[in-house]
Amino acid sequence: MxxxxxxxxxxxxxxxxxxxxxxxxxxxxxxxxxxxxxxxxxxxxxxxxxxxxxxxxxxxxxxxxxxxxxxxxxxxxxxxxxxxxxxxxxxxxxxxxxxxxxxxxxxxxxxxxxxxxxxxxxxxxxxxxxxxxxxxxxxxxxxxxxxxxxxxxxxxxxxxxxxxxxxxxxxxxxxxxxxxxxxxxxxxxxxxxxxxxxxxxxxxxxxxxxxxxxxxxxxxxxxxxxxxxxxxxxxxxxxxxxxNTKDNPTREQIVEELLKYLEKEVKLGTKVNHIMRHTVGLYHGQVGSKNWKRYLSDNMMARDSDFQKAKHIMTIVQNNEKVNQPTA
Ligand SMILES: Cc1cc2nc3c(=O)[nH]c(=O)nc-3n(C[C@H](O)[C@H](O)[C@H](O)COP(=O)(O)O)c2cc1C
CATH class of the missing domain: 3.20.20.70 (Aldolase class I)
Known part of the structure; x- marks a missing residue:
């Protein structure tokens, strides 16, 4: 091993x-x-x-x-x-x-x-x-x-x-x-x-x-x-x-894969934040990382295992240019 x-x-x-x-x-x-x-x-x-x-x-x-x-x-x-x-x-x-x-x-x-x-x-x-x-x-x-x-x-x-x-x-x-x-x-x-x-x-x-x-x-x-x-x-x-790994996933590819897992887990009763809370540091050190953190804290506390919330969280990743904009 x-x-x-x-x-x-x-x-x-x-x-x-x-x-x-x-x-x-x-x-x-x-x-x-x-x-x-x-x-x-x-x-x-x-x-x-x-x-x-x-x-x-x-x-x-x-x-x-x-x-x-x-x-x-x-x-x-x-x-x-x-x-x-x-x-x-x-x-x-x-x-x-x-x-x-x-x-x-x-x-x-x-x-x-x-x-x-x-x-x-x-x-x-x-x-x-x-x-x-x-x-x-x-x-x-x-x-x-x-x-x-x-x-x-x-x-x-x-x-x-x-x-x-x-x-x-x-x-x-x-x-x-x-x-x-x-x-x-x-x-x-x-x-x-x-x-x-x-x-x-x-x-x-x-x-x-x-x-x-x-x-x-x-x-x-x-x-x-x-x-x-x-x-x-x-x-x-x-x-x-x-x-020496050459093809490493981007942050967005990682979240897209995580979302498939999230979808499966939410159907089994897992709460969105139990998964997404671990991603708070994903944009650590990136310009605009605060936006990601704020978005997560505003959206991931869905108590009702509402999968739409997860979709919402994804939009910020898909609009990544926005995430990486400097915050005023
Ligand atoms: C939040 C937190 C929880 C931890 N829980 C455990 C644990 O369950 N078992 C363990 O052996 N060490 C635990 N540790 C210690 C870490 O495994 C590690 O030895 C320590 O953080 C030093 O490594 P680092 O400087 O790279 O963080 C914990 C550390 C932190 C910060």
Whole structure:
């Protein structure tokens, strides 16, 4: 499986509609689900929580949990449903997540994590991967991180996504935890150099193709979150610069394809805004992008699954010259 560039799992962002939209822009990136708690996957509305369109693949399910039996059951379900990878979240610092004993606080429990990974590896045939931070609280130490990784390797994990900043488990909001702890790419590079046999994916603060190329000289892949969610058309630049893709769709072609999906989904009861909200950044950086955003916010809240609203949204794309006019 190719993980040269992947889109990061992001709660409330990378749902199945967003992934379908992103896949229209890029065929080569790896996609990840939002984090799903094991208990929701096992006892919730599984169809609603875990289903996806075949077009989204290759696709990983990210799971949050620390109960090895539950994790192994979810790994099997992910495989049976057609996911290409199961990823365990060892990096989320939110209070709620800590209370439930998953995410970044598990960096303190290398033995428990390895037992969980071992059970997952034994219960499925898809790759089991881990996404973690480079440290937590006062611990930002190469040996600690390396030993944690070695334990997980022994348990059967070969791919590690490393968010290159530590997590502060008390006192910072999740948003602050994405910005305040300093990025330390050198720590990630050192892990790769020490473990050349492992697939190491670097994550955190990457927003330019030049940066991707630099990281790829050392790491096996990069993972990008916010820069893609805020500016999804950045994926076209990634396709051109990293994957040498020649014929990339225009923004208008992307929305035309998305509209076919919208039509199908609206008939099944999906609300227009559940799909279109992910396209707010489509014209990011373009003159007149404000018009697109304003049009979406004025029109996409149709509560009645009214497909005509979707058609309306399209008109602004078809009249793209208007979209690109400078706003007064
Ligand atoms: C809105 C939002 C939701 C996130 N949700 C998750 C999540 O569900 N699982 C996870 O592992 N990381 C989550 N993250 C962290 C990202 O996956 C990523 O590690 C982080 O944003 C750093 O990458 P970036 O600088 O490219 O955005 C989230 C980040 C954001 C901004």
């Amino acid at each position: 190719k993980r040269t560039v992947s889109v990061a799992p992001m709660m409330d962002c990378t749902d199945r509609h967003d992934r379908f939209f992103l896949r229209l822009i890029s065929k080569n990136v790896m996609l990840y689900s939002e984090m799903v708690a094991t208990k929701s996957a096992l006892h919730g509305d599984r169809k609603k929580i875990l289903s996806f369109s075949q077009e989204e693949k290759p696709l990983a399910l990210q799971v949050g949990g620390s109960d090895k039996k539950e994790l192994s059951e979810v790994a099997k379900i992910a495989e049976d449903m057609g996911y290409d990878e199961i990823n365990i979240n060892l990096g989320c610092p939110s209070k709620k997540v800590q209370k439930n004993m998953f995410g970044a606080c598990l960096m303190k429990e290398p033995d428990l994590v390895s037992e969980c990974i071992n059970e997952m590896v034994n219960s499925c045939n898809i790759p089991v991967t881990a996404k973690t931070r480079i440290g937590f609280d006062d611990t930002e130490d190469f040996n600690y991180l390396n030993n944690f990784i070695l334990k997980m390797k022994k348990a059967g994990c070969k791919t590690f996504i490393l968010h290159a900043r530590k997590a502060i488990l008390k006192g910072l909001t999740p948003k602050q935890n994405l910005n305040i702890p300093k990025l330390n790419y050198e720590m990630v590079y050192k892990i790769k150099k020490e473990n050349p046999d492992l697939e190491i994916i670097v994550n955190g603060g990457i927003s330019k193709t030049e940066e991707i190329k630099k990281h790829l000289k050392i790491c096996n892949g990069v993972m990008i979150g916010r820069a893609i969610y805020q500016n999804p058309y950045f994926l076209t630049e990634i396709e051109k610069e990293i994957f």
